[in-house]
Structure formats: structure tokens, C-alpha cells
Amino acid sequence: MVKILGDLSPVYVVGIGFHPYQHASDTPYVALGLQAIREALTDAAIAWEDVQSSYVATALLGMAAGRPMLRHLGAHGQPLVHIENASASGSTAFRHACLEVGAGISDVALVVGVDKRTSPVFRAPTGVPSLADDAIVPATHFALLADEYCSRHNVAPEDVALVAVKNHANGALNPNAQRRKVRTLEEVMTRPIAGTLTALQCTPIGEGAAAVIVASEEGIRRLGIDAGRAVRVVSSAAGSEKAGNQTNPDTALSAEIMAQAIREAQIGPRDLDVIEVHDAFAIEELLYAEATGICEQGEFIPLLKEGAFDIGGRCAISASGGLIAMGHPIGPTGVGQVGEIVRQLRGEATGRQQPGARTGLAHMVGIGAVCYVHVLQK
Incomplete structure (x- = not known):
């Protein structure tokens, strides 16, 4: 069995942030995400310019939702990846940020998950309908x-x-x-x-945002991040x-x-x-x-x-x-x-x-x- 992070350099979470999860509101998704990102940057005590790569996880917002949000922090040309994987979207984005940092491609990466339900949840058709699709929700x-x-x-x-x-x-x-x-x-x-x-x-499906900053040991040293608050993945x-x-x-x-x-x-x-x-x-x-x-x-x-x-x-x-x-x-x-x-x-x-x-x-x-x-x- 292939080991993943065990074969790479150590990876740490150095900053976390949230916009509280809530029922549907008039708050734009951009504001939800920015609150979580800014809180994570403050928690890590780093600047947006220190982030070298960003992963944006959404399931309900449509195509390329991250750019209209991140541009408010400044356009610095960093790589940007959008990830949709149903309920596991945020977990998937986090894994890929960890792999990037662990592989030494970057020292500091942002992971932000944000969603807002703007229409009924849509699931792509399978092409082979089941006789029980309408009965077994x-x-x-x-x-x-x-x-x-x-x-x-x-x-x-x-x-x-x-x-x-x-x-x-x-x-x-x-x-x-x-x-x-x-x-x-x-x-x-x-x-x-x-x-x-x-x-x-049963879970409620509302709206909100969460963000984490992932960093390597080199990133922690270079940016003077408090290693005592870093948590290893x-x-x-x-x-x-x-x-x-x-x-x-x-x-x-x-x-x-x-x-x-x-x-x-x-x-x-x-x-x-x-x-x-x-x-x-x-x-x-x-x-x-x-x-x-x-x-x-x-x-x-x-x-x-x-x-x-x-x-x-x-x-x-x-x-x-x-x-x-x-x-x-x-x-x-x-x-x-x-x-x-x-x-x-x-x-x-x-x-x-x-x-x-x-x-x-x-x-x-x-x-x-x-x-x-x-x-x-x-």
C-alpha cells in the first residue's frame, strides 16, 4: 500500500478561521469566505502575500467561485484550484494542499471551503436511472x-x-x-x-465558510510563525x-x-x-x-x-x-x-x-x- 504524507516532508496547520455556519441569509458568499480567510491569516500571523497557493472547495456555487472572492485580498498571481467532491469537497481540498506543501511545491497554502444554497441541490444524472430513485432518498x-x-x-x-x-x-x-x-x-x-x-x-444544510493555512517547516521558520501552535497532519x-x-x-x-x-x-x-x-x-x-x-x-x-x-x-x-x-x-x-x-x-x-x-x-x-x-x- 502506498504511503502518502509519510513519504513527504512534514506538513502543519498553522492558521484556522470560520464564518459561523447559519441558515440562509442575504450575506453574499464572498463575504462568508473572506471572513474565514482573514481570520485564518490573522490566526497564523501572516499576510495574504505570504500564501503561495489556494484551494477553494465548493459544491453549490457553480464554476470558478473562488476568484471573485480572493481578488478582494489582492491579485498576486498565485495558483488557484477549485474543488467539488460533494460533501467531501473541503476534505479533498485539504488533502491536495497538504500534498502540495509536503512535496515542496510551495511552503504555504490556503484551503477555504465556502457554500451558499442559491437553488435546489443538483446531482448529475447517472444515465442509468434506478427504479427506486424517487422512493429511497x-x-x-x-x-x-x-x-x-x-x-x-x-x-x-x-x-x-x-x-x-x-x-x-x-x-x-x-x-x-x-x-x-x-x-x-x-x-x-x-x-x-x-x-x-x-x-x-438530521443535519441542516445552511451556509458558511471555514479556512485553514497549511505550511511546511521551512515556511514556519521563514515567516516566523509560532511553531508551538502548529498542528501536524x-x-x-x-x-x-x-x-x-x-x-x-x-x-x-x-x-x-x-x-x-x-x-x-x-x-x-x-x-x-x-x-x-x-x-x-x-x-x-x-x-x-x-x-x-x-x-x-x-x-x-x-x-x-x-x-x-x-x-x-x-x-x-x-x-x-x-x-x-x-x-x-x-x-x-x-x-x-x-x-x-x-x-x-x-x-x-x-x-x-x-x-x-x-x-x-x-x-x-x-x-x-x-x-x-x-x-x-x-
């Missing part, structure tokens, strides 16, 4: 997965809903989250969408769906790519202190957490009830609030996960800090299915 699919999991492991729908209770509580502590309200189990169980899946167990793994698993390809793919990223980082699953997963639906956090290997299959719910996955527990999962409460603007989501993990590993996540956090994992899947996983260490 995402909520239906994940409701069926929740039912299957409950039956297989003898747990109740309310047990799965506890994931959302935890994540809403975490989101209430996050000033960048779209949903910032503590919810009781009774509240979470209201407003069914499909089967036992309810509205508060120790592994990056990616893959796409294989033939033969049509029931739950996202989980099978995630298990494979997570294992690859954890192996490349030379750690074990239980060395992870913070995890951000693609929990667009409550059942997803449960499935993907078990896929990391931090617990055995069927053990997630008992450990969740013990507080093992709370902030302050054995491993804080979705300390940001996850997609369920932090939100899922699509383009920014994977970048925002990296930003949250960096904040946690720096010890700067005021009000929701995982004590002693040193290693974190960010995981996103996208339609297709594709999967991107990154491991970061302080």
Missing part, C-alpha cells in the same frame, strides 16, 4: 440502516437518538455552530422524517467505493480508509482523543465510530450512555456538534472539521475542550461514494 436509506442496526444489536431507536442529544449539547457550546441549543431526548424524538429518524437527528487517506457492497457502501469504505489513515499515522484507534465524523444522520456517527475501531461492533451505545464519547470522556466524538449541530454547508464542512480538531489539539476550544487532547481524526464521505480521512497530532 437519503433519509429513507439511513432510517433503514438505523432499523437494521437496532434489530441486530437489540437497541431502541431512542438509543440511536442519544447521538443527536450529545451533539446538540456540544453544538450549544460552539459559537460557529448553526444549531446552538441543548435538546432533550423527548425533543429529539419529535418530528419524524423517515421511520424512526427525526428532524433533529500525520496522515491522509482517500478512496472510492468498490464493487460488491451496495447495502452500506459508505461504512465499508470508511472502515477501509480509516484503517489506512490510522496505520499511516502509526497509532492505534484507541489513541484518538477527538474524532469528527460525517454524522449527517445520527446513525452515521454510530456506524463510523465503530468503523474506526475505537470500540467493537455493537458497543457504541453502551459506551455512549456511560459518557465515553462526551467531551471529557475517553474520546470526544463530534465535539464541534458534528454535522447534526455544527451544520453541513457542504463545501466548508471538511475544512471546518480540521479547524475544530486543530483548536482541540491546541487546547483552545474554550467551553468544549477535550482535556489532554493530542491526536484527532477527521472523516468525511461524499456522494459516489468517496471517503477522506486525516489524522492530526499536536
Whole structure:
């Protein structure tokens, strides 16, 4: 198996920034993105002129959305790459920025994810329509997965809903989250969408932005960046769906790519202190957490009830609030996960800090299915 970052020079995240995720507004996407970029530049204590390359992740804005945004910072002729990869757009952009810096092509790269829903979400036609396309929408699919999991492991729908209770509580502590309200189990169980899946167990798709600055050791030295706040990206793994698993390809793919990223980082699953997963639906956090290997299959719910996955527990999962409460603007989501993990590993996540956090994992899947996983260490 080919190692990626392990074969390259060390890569670090040195700056993070956000525009809070929010419901649809009249704010132009340019303003959303610029706020996140400027905050990341300030956090890294560098100037826009120091950035040598930029990656812009979007899913909803159309062609070449980055240039109208970045020109407000100044036109300096740096390379600019636009990336769309569904929900994994931001994670994909982050991986490619890390590869560029690790390969020595540049010393400092910007990754910014920004999105604004201006029209119904469009998915390219496959050319081979399915008889079930109109019947099995995402909520239906994940409701069926929740039912299957409950039956297989003898747990109740309310047990799965506890994931959302935890994540809403975490989101209430996050000033960048779209949903910032503590919810009781009774509240979470209201407003069914499909089967036992309810509205508060599903991610909202709003708008917002997230940005990170990636730098090499040479870039850190040359620009006088505070190395004590730099967080190393120790592994990056990616893959796409294989033939033969049509029931739950996202989980099978995630298990494979997570294992690859954890192996490349030379750690074990239980060395992870913070995890951000693609929990667009409550059942997803449960499935993907078990896929990391931090617990055995069927053990997630008992450990969740013990507080093992709370902030302050054995491993804080979705300390940001996850997609369920932090939100899922699509383009920014994977970048925002990296930003949250960096904040946690720096010890700067005021009000929701995982004590002693040193290693974190960010995981996103996208339609297709594709999967991107990154491991970061302080």
C-alpha cells in the first residue's frame, strides 16, 4: 500500500478561521469566505502575500467561485484550484494542499471551503436511472440502516437518538455552530422524517465558510510563525467505493480508509482523543465510530450512555456538534472539521475542550461514494 504524507516532508496547520455556519441569509458568499480567510491569516500571523497557493472547495456555487472572492485580498498571481467532491469537497481540498506543501511545491497554502444554497441541490444524472430513485432518498436509506442496526444489536431507536442529544449539547457550546441549543431526548424524538429518524437527528444544510493555512517547516521558520501552535497532519487517506457492497457502501469504505489513515499515522484507534465524523444522520456517527475501531461492533451505545464519547470522556466524538449541530454547508464542512480538531489539539476550544487532547481524526464521505480521512497530532 502506498504511503502518502509519510513519504513527504512534514506538513502543519498553522492558521484556522470560520464564518459561523447559519441558515440562509442575504450575506453574499464572498463575504462568508473572506471572513474565514482573514481570520485564518490573522490566526497564523501572516499576510495574504505570504500564501503561495489556494484551494477553494465548493459544491453549490457553480464554476470558478473562488476568484471573485480572493481578488478582494489582492491579485498576486498565485495558483488557484477549485474543488467539488460533494460533501467531501473541503476534505479533498485539504488533502491536495497538504500534498502540495509536503512535496515542496510551495511552503504555504490556503484551503477555504465556502457554500451558499442559491437553488435546489443538483446531482448529475447517472444515465442509468434506478427504479427506486424517487422512493429511497437519503433519509429513507439511513432510517433503514438505523432499523437494521437496532434489530441486530437489540437497541431502541431512542438509543440511536442519544447521538443527536450529545451533539446538540456540544453544538450549544460552539459559537460557529448553526444549531446552538441543548435538546432533550423527548425533543429529539419529535418530528419524524423517515421511520424512526427525526428532524433533529438530521443535519441542516445552511451556509458558511471555514479556512485553514497549511505550511511546511521551512515556511514556519521563514515567516516566523509560532511553531508551538502548529498542528501536524500525520496522515491522509482517500478512496472510492468498490464493487460488491451496495447495502452500506459508505461504512465499508470508511472502515477501509480509516484503517489506512490510522496505520499511516502509526497509532492505534484507541489513541484518538477527538474524532469528527460525517454524522449527517445520527446513525452515521454510530456506524463510523465503530468503523474506526475505537470500540467493537455493537458497543457504541453502551459506551455512549456511560459518557465515553462526551467531551471529557475517553474520546470526544463530534465535539464541534458534528454535522447534526455544527451544520453541513457542504463545501466548508471538511475544512471546518480540521479547524475544530486543530483548536482541540491546541487546547483552545474554550467551553468544549477535550482535556489532554493530542491526536484527532477527521472523516468525511461524499456522494459516489468517496471517503477522506486525516489524522492530526499536536
